[in-house]
Amino acid sequence: MSVIYILLAISILVAIIFFIAFVFAVRNGQYDDSYTPSVRMLFEDEIVKHKTRKPSKSKKD
Amino acid sequence: MNHKACYHCGDDCEQHPIIFEDKPFCCQGCKTVYEIFTANELGCYYDLQSSPGAIPPEIEGKYDFLDNASIGDKLLEFKDDNLQIATLYIPHIHCSSCIWILENLNKLNGDILSSQVNFGKKTVRLTYKTDDFSLRQAVELLSSIGYEPYISLESFDGKSQVIDRKILYKIGIAGFAFGNVMLMSFPEYFEVGEFWLEQYKHTFRWIMFAFSVPVVFYAAQDYFISAVKGLRAKLLNIDVPIALGISVLFIRSTAEIIFDLGSGFFDSLTGLVFFLLLGKFFQQRTYSFLSFERDYKSYFPIAVTRISGGAEEPIQVYEIKEGDRLLIRNQELLPVDAIMIKGAGMIDYSFVTGESAPVLKSSGDKLYAGGKQMSGVIEVEALNSVEQSYLTQLWSNDVFSKDKNALFTNITNKLSKHFTIVVLSIAIISAAFWLLTDPSKAMNVFTAVLIIACPCAIALSAPFTYGNLLRIFGRLKFYLKNAQVIEHLSRIDSIIFDKTGTITANDKSEASYEGEHLNAEEEQLLKNTLRGSNHPLSRSLYDLLGEHDIVTLNSFEEQPGLGIEGSLKETSMKIGSAKFVGYKPETTHLNTSVYISLNDRYKGKFTFYNSYRKGLSKLFNKLGDDYKLAVLSGDNAGERENLRKILPGQTKLIFDQKPEDKLDYIAYHQSEGSKILMVGDGLNDAGALAQSDVGIAISENINVFSPACDAILDASNFNMIDAFLKASKSAVTIIKWSFLFSFLYNVIGLYFAVTGRLEPVIAAILMPLSSISIVAFTTVATSVLGRRLKHKKEIIT
Numbered sequence: 086m087s088v089i090y091i092l093l094a095i096s097i098l099v100a101i102i103f104f105i106a107f108v109f110a111v112r113n114g115q116y117d118d119s120y121t122p123s124v125r126m127l128f129e130d131e132i133v134k135h136k137t138r139k140p141s142k143s144k145k146d
Numbered sequence: 147m148n149h150k151a152c153y154h155c156g157d158d159c160e161q162h163p164i165i166f167e168d169k170p171f172c173c174q175g176c177k178t179v180y181e182i183f184t185a186n187e188l189g190c191y192y193d194l195q196s197s198p199g200a201i202p203p204e205i206e207g208k209y210d211f212l213d214n215a216s217i218g219d220k221l222l223e224f225k226d227d228n229l230q231i232a233t234l235y236i237p238h239i240h241c242s243s244c245i246w247i248l249e250n251l252n253k254l255n256g257d258i259l260s261s262q263v264n265f266g267k268k269t270v271r272l273t274y275k276t277d278d279f280s281l282r283q284a285v286e287l288l289s290s291i292g293y294e295p296y297i298s299l300e301s302f303d304g305k306s307q308v309i310d311r312k313i314l315y316k317i318g319i320a321g322f323a324f325g326n327v328m329l330m331s332f333p334e335y336f337e338v339g340e341f342w343l344e345q346y347k348h349t350f351r352w353i354m355f356a357f358s359v360p361v362v363f364y365a366a367q368d369y370f371i372s373a374v375k376g377l378r379a380k381l382l383n384i385d386v387p388i389a390l391g392i393s394v395l396f397i398r399s400t401a402e403i404i405f406d407l408g409s410g411f412f413d414s415l416t417g418l419v420f421f422l423l424l425g426k427f428f429q430q431r432t433y434s435f436l437s438f439e440r441d442y443k444s445y446f447p448i449a450v451t452r453i454s455g456g457a458e459e460p461i462q463v464y465e466i467k468e469g470d471r472l473l474i475r476n477q478e479l480l481p482v483d484a485i486m487i488k489g490a491g492m493i494d495y496s497f498v499t500g501e502s503a504p505v506l507k508s509s510g511d512k513l514y515a516g517g518k519q520m521s522g523v524i525e526v527e528a529l530n531s532v533e534q535s536y537l538t539q540l541w542s543n544d545v546f547s548k549d550k551n552a553l554f555t556n557i558t559n560k561l562s563k564h565f566t567i568v569v570l571s572i573a574i575i576s577a578a579f580w581l582l583t584d585p586s587k588a589m590n591v592f593t594a595v596l597i598i599a600c601p602c603a604i605a606l607s608a609p610f611t612y613g614n615l616l617r618i619f620g621r622l623k624f625y626l627k628n629a630q631v632i633e634h635l636s637r638i639d640s641i642i643f644d645k646t647g648t649i650t651a652n653d654k655s656e657a658s659y660e661g662e663h664l665n666a667e668e669e670q671l672l673k674n675t676l677r678g679s680n681h682p683l684s685r686s687l688y689d690l691l692g693e694h695d696i697v698t699l700n701s702f703e704e705q706p707g708l709g710i711e712g713s714l715k716e717t718s719m720k721i722g723s724a725k726f727v728g729y730k731p732e733t734t735h736l737n738t739s740v741y742i743s744l745n746d747r748y749k750g751k752f753t754f755y756n757s758y759r760k761g762l763s764k765l766f767n768k769l770g771d772d773y774k775l776a777v778l779s780g781d782n783a784g785e786r787e788n789l790r791k792i793l794p795g796q797t798k799l800i801f802d803q804k805p806e807d808k809l810d811y812i813a814y815h816q817s818e819g820s821k822i823l824m825v826g827d828g829l830n831d832a833g834a835l836a837q838s839d840v841g842i843a844i845s846e847n848i849n850v851f852s853p854a855c856d857a858i859l860d861a862s863n864f865n866m867i868d869a870f871l872k873a874s875k876s877a878v879t880i881i882k883w884s885f886l887f888s889f890l891y892n893v894i895g896l897y898f899a900v901t902g903r904l905e906p907v908i909a910a911i912l913m914p915l916s917s918i919s920i921v922a923f924t925t926v927a928t929s930v931l932g933r934r935l936k937h938k939k940e941i942i943t
Contacts, residue, residue: 087345087346093349097326100326104322111311111318118267119266120266121263121266124245127242128246
């Protein structure tokens, strides 16, 4: 067998893996809300910053 | 004195802000929320966005019905022994701070395991333990921090909302196949007759075939279904030539690879379906947080308090029977027609009529469903069940079950009728010509014509133009139900306005004073007396009067349903109804008035009337040139003279119109061939909005509810209606131009097809090129349109 068949099989397989990943992403509802996650991903930092600031605040009080 | 904005909600704190930790608050409620947040390490709420909050509402007892398992469970998505999941709609969600605070609810109450916000839909999904927490407590917690969920009869009935993700799968499959087929077909475009290619081309071709099968039979199935439906109804819609093109592409390509005649057109086929689906997706996206299908169910509460044998119990509104005693609290809505039994009724019918001034009712008066109690608690006796109420019966009218688009042929389908016939004739004539000269090429030419003339670009013009304009309108706070509305708008020839709440502003009422002049001291007493009263008329009169120093009154007394009385030094003042101040008006007036007497001597009265919206007269003058105008009002003719002065002469003014009258009026003019745009706001316009060709609901606050309609327009942009209508017309012109462009592409393609020289590579270049250039053209043209609209808005405001 020529190597081109193996290459074809591999390339299609890789493509299909990505396609399946897409289908799973849609099925899990990842495309239902396209706005909130873009805001949410920025929040993790905010909470940490807030917590580190907190002790100095309580001292003032 | 400097007025400060409340640190929590951003409202004007007026003269007396509550200062707490150096921050001004407009009321105790806002301060309390701030305290809750800072005590729970959630002060960051105010850093993300300034003044993001809302004043927490008074909710005492309001949500007790959620403890009733038969009612509360209907709102749950999931329930087991100690865990529940519920999704609540919260209209106040509007910024990143909202998302942040709602997703950190577990800091406020440990029983909440997780909370997830969907910003587009304005919902929060709560998962909580039920050991010592309940849905009622969750709702009360949300309300206490200013995020009161909106629970209506609608959330009770329709729980099974299945999200349709089919279009995403289809785009995924078509895009996946398109990309891969492109790669496979490239070698044969350029290396014809090369040795190794000859060896492997069959493999490549069959792989392309395999990729195309799901595209034709799954991703493109809607086009076949729609084409068959159209043909059955004897309509040549745009999907007929598309379906024809797709099937010819697939059959000819398959035949070519079976008989080794060529590489087929699989790349064009998958690309075509992919672009078409993208267009569909683009047109489908609308505003998920707005609902255009509302009926009374979205206004009505789920439960109401029934008094039976001295005990109060929450019951479902569907369980209300004639003769039931009901308890209606402040800010609650009457779900049925009823007779007032006890208490002072201040009924706001703005949901129903658009009139915002509340109506005074005393015991024995008849109350209609849809009214909202504005002060204190009242007891009423139900006259009938929910389904039989005056308001709910309006919905049994046929117009609400009619689909406006069913009988409408849009511009694309209109063109498609001629297009399909022309393309088929060209295909047959050229095939006949080749049959006579070179029969071997006849079949080739026939299929090539159908393939290259597949109206992909035509089918894409409208979705992209409308879809883009829909978003531009949305940015200007004009929200359309779907893209089709734009085309309906472009064909309007007469416009009908409702009066109250539509061409008048709800929040700004004006009052004129008639009677003896009030001196500064008397006005000060008036203002200070009004200060103590929570009556809506007192509040608006208070706001209208100039500023005065605050003084402490010697006495103050409020008599519910009659008026208020205050005294300072030797003067006492009565403010209220004519009877209360001891005045007999000579003529009965049509307008709402507040009478004033000083030391039991009649002084004068303030008459309230709604002010007309800014720029109304200008708007009507502009519209008057191109459209027939009319004002249909449910009110009496008291404002006729006033309106005559403001509006252009040819405007028809019709008063005393019941909801059905408005509907009939529109239906009558439609039967004469008019295309009618109805602009309204209250539930009493719902029938007219549904009957008209386009119904626009005007809303002061788009999160608050507006009746079923085709479009919702924020009241602040009311005077842009003419600009929106003009833009819709331009959109149709843009589409016509893009039709012309796609014809040019078709002529070039047909030249290759008719002469029998259509190579796959030409199809593969020409078809995507035409689609992409049409999309680019419509996008650029609508953006120019949008910029012009924005510019116009800046001029107006």
